Amino acid sequence: MRLTTALLAAVALATPALAEPISGKEARKLAFSPKGVDITITEGTGLSDQDLAILNQVLATQAYYGAVAMTPSEGILSEALVAAANYHDVDTARAVALTGCDARKREGSAPCIIVAELRPEKYEPRDLQLSAAATEGLRKEYKGFGAKALAISASTGSWGVGKGDSAAADAIAACIADGADDCAVVVAD
Numbered sequence: 001m002r003l004t005t006a007l008l009a010a011v012a013l014a015t016p017a018l019a020e021p022i023s024g025k026e027a028r029k030l031a032f033s034p035k036g037v038d039i040t041i042t043e044g045t046g047l048s049d050q051d052l053a054i055l056n057q058v059l060a061t062q063a064y065y066g067a068v069a070m071t072p073s074e075g076i077l078s079e080a081l082v083a084a085a086n087y088h089d090v091d092t093a094r095a096v097a098l099t100g101c102d103a104r105k106r107e108g109s110a111p112c113i114i115v116a117e118l119r120p121e122k123y124e125p126r127d128l129q130l131s132a133a134a135t136e137g138l139r140k141e142y143k144g145f146g147a148k149a150l151a152i153s154a155s156t157g158s159w160g161v162g163k164g165d166s167a168a169a170d171a172i173a174a175c176i177a178d179g180a181d182d183c184a185v186v187v188a189d
Helices: 002-014 024-030 049-059 090-104 132-140 167-177
Strands: 037-041 066-070 082-084 113-120 148-153 159-163 183-188
Touching: 024 132, 024 148, 024 183, 037 049, 049 066, 049 113, 066 090, 082 090, 090 113, 132 148, 132 159, 148 167, 159 167, 167 183
Parallel strands: none
Antiparallel strands: 037 113, 066 082, 066 113, 148 159, 148 183
16 A cells, blocks of 8 residues: 555656646636546557457447556456556556555556556646546536635646635645545635
8 A cells, every 4th residue: 555655646746736726717728628538559559450449339328537557467457457447647547557456466466567558639748737537627616706616636637626715725635525635625716
């Protein structure tokens, strides 16, 4: 568990963070469409054409940002196959998928590797990255007049929106209620 926590903390520190929250208007400009993913299959994984077809078919239904890890010695139909999806960046999804795969693989199996990554369609690096669900929340819940805030967790796909006088605190509380403990406001008006 310590390794998982340390790994996620390292990823969180490596993930670009906004010094100050940005406005909803600016966040909407930076956000990708919540629909559609770009699937990148890692070269040299040894997957058969049939495995690749299955992987592409399944991943097309998942939310960005994501990653899939497996151990080559067990293949894609193994319990060690782990898909981590709907995170706020691909690096965190990679870390979660690898940690999950390592925990589930059989003793003596080859080390887990990343076999696929999910990003939004037309991905390019931006100052704000939100999971597909948080992007949808930005578009549907983060609206109207008055104070509002959107908080996210750098180590999970958790997020929350708050409105009114306690918008920031409510956004953080909603994010924490989803199981995260590192929530921070990234969008505020």
